[in-house]
Amino acid sequence: MDTDGMKDSMTGGEQDVPSGIWRTPSFQRWYTAQRDAGNVLLGARPVWTSTINGESGAVFFWALHVRMHVAAEDRTKDNEIVISRPDVSVVALYRPGPSLDETTVVLVREFRSPASTPDGFVHELPGGSSPAKAATLAEPATAVQAATPAEPASPAEAAKPTAAAKPTEAASLTGAAKPTETGGVTLLAEVLGQAVDELVEETGLRVDAGRFRAHGSRQVAATVxxxxxxxxxxxxxxxxxAWLRTQRDRPHGVDGDSERTWVEIATFGEIRAARLVDWATLGMLIEALTQPPSERRPAERTS
Structure with missing residues (x-):
């Protein structure tokens, strides 16, 4: 196994992990969480990888059959495969109504091959990840660092409404960095900037980062x-x-990534009644729409 000089510092089952998987932020965050829990990687066998740019590209999606010693139970578990990909930033856009069910929500519709829905599409919140950021393992940070989120140009800037709400003065949510998210820190400004980018790509609407509220991160499907x-x-x-309603018949997305998204607008009540979204998306909507006003603080934007 080519580990680019890393093999000498690896022990036990670490030596079974291919360097392409080892270097991904998604593996390092998973492995850091396991080690923090006291668990030990006894062995690993790669099942498959999916690269960003074909055969020679960096690893994007990976699956690893692992043999783990579970410290809390003092036993070995070796019958599961760990699957992962880069983290995603997701945005819940909404217009409040008289009640939760009457609150209007912005979704996107996209054909995704794993969909087992009546129309073959997934209906979800705008969001995604950056393949470029997935290609390189982040260095563990020694101090709080953050980059100013990129301000993407809207592909429909000329048509975008001008009477937008003024950005809220940014205030710290929980600090600029989260420890052990990628083997070092996950910078809030980085995932916030990614959220702004993804919203523009998938809906055409540009919303200033200062108006975003951060709700933290969780696994989407922890058993998968x-x-x-x-x-x-x-x-x-x-x-x-009103402007987003004009975009419902216009495709968005990134053609080079085979991404084509369509804006959908529905009330929360309609989303529930039509079983329009999966359980994970429904949970994210509930988190975003039911947060008490006293806890609503804008995401920090640092420079």
């Missing part, structure tokens, strides 16, 4: 994949909602 979703939300204006 180790990756996390970083959830953000933003209340939109009537003008922005």
């Amino acid at each position: 994949s180790a990756h996390h979703a970083h959830l953000f939300s933003a209340e939109i204006t009537d003008d922005e909602l």
